[in-house]
Amino acid sequence: MLAIDIMGYSVRSPLMQFQAQTDLLAAMEVAADEAGLDRGRWMQQVSGDGELDVLPGDDDIVTVVGRYAPALERALAETNRKAAPDRRLRVRLALHHGALIMGPQTFFGPAGDAPVVVSRLLDARPLRRYLTVHPERDVALIVSKQIFREVVCSGFCALPPAHFHLIRTTIKGVVYQGYIYDPG
Incomplete structure (x- = not known):
């Protein structure tokens, strides 16, 4: 699962x-193409300032973490290079994998622990703070503990484990861990 959200969306004019929605969609498409992923196959639950995506089971999670996330950073850097400073597009991106249910019986999107975990990590205060503390970054990426352990630490992922740091956050009385x- 992938969740993404635009920083400072509500303070922008309509x-x-x-424009932020248009630019984010274009950047996500460019990043998916560059990583060899087909966004047309993703189950997308769209909100005004982001989306929650369920990727097909045959999409390689190592590619999603190691290639898609950096490609999104490059695509947003190119978008922002052409934008006025007040229109700079910065996002939070969360990745997780796990069990879920979807289909006609799930009226409001996928149900299960996986969508909850990826959404909570996306909203984690340390991830929000990361973009504030690092104004040079266009993407604040967080991965779940499972993705870090099974994907990043596998040695197959292009992102080195040493570049991740553990965070813990409590949301609605539940503790979540991510990296x-x-x-830098």
């Missing part, structure tokens, strides 16, 4: 919100 990517 026209700027529309924020910090290459």
Whole structure:
């Protein structure tokens, strides 16, 4: 699962919100193409300032973490290079994998622990703070503990484990753990 959210969306004017949505969609498409992923096959639950995606089971999670996330960073850097400073597009990106249920019986999107975990990690205060503390970054990436252990630490992922640091956050009385990517 992948969840993404635009920083500072609600303080933008309606026209700027529309442009941010357009730019984010374009950057996500470019990143998916560069990583060899087909976004048309993703189950997308869209909100005004982001989306929650269920990727097909045959999409390689190592590719999603190691190639898609850096490609998204490059695509947003290119978008922001052309944008006015007040229109800079910065996002939080969370990745997790786990069991879920979806289909006609799930009226409001996928159900299960996986969508809850990826959504909570996306909203984690340390991830929000990361973009504030690192104004040079366009993407704040967090991966779940499972993704870090099974994918990043596998040695197959292009992102080195040493560039991640553990965070713990409590949301609605539940403790969640994730790893924020910090290459600097």
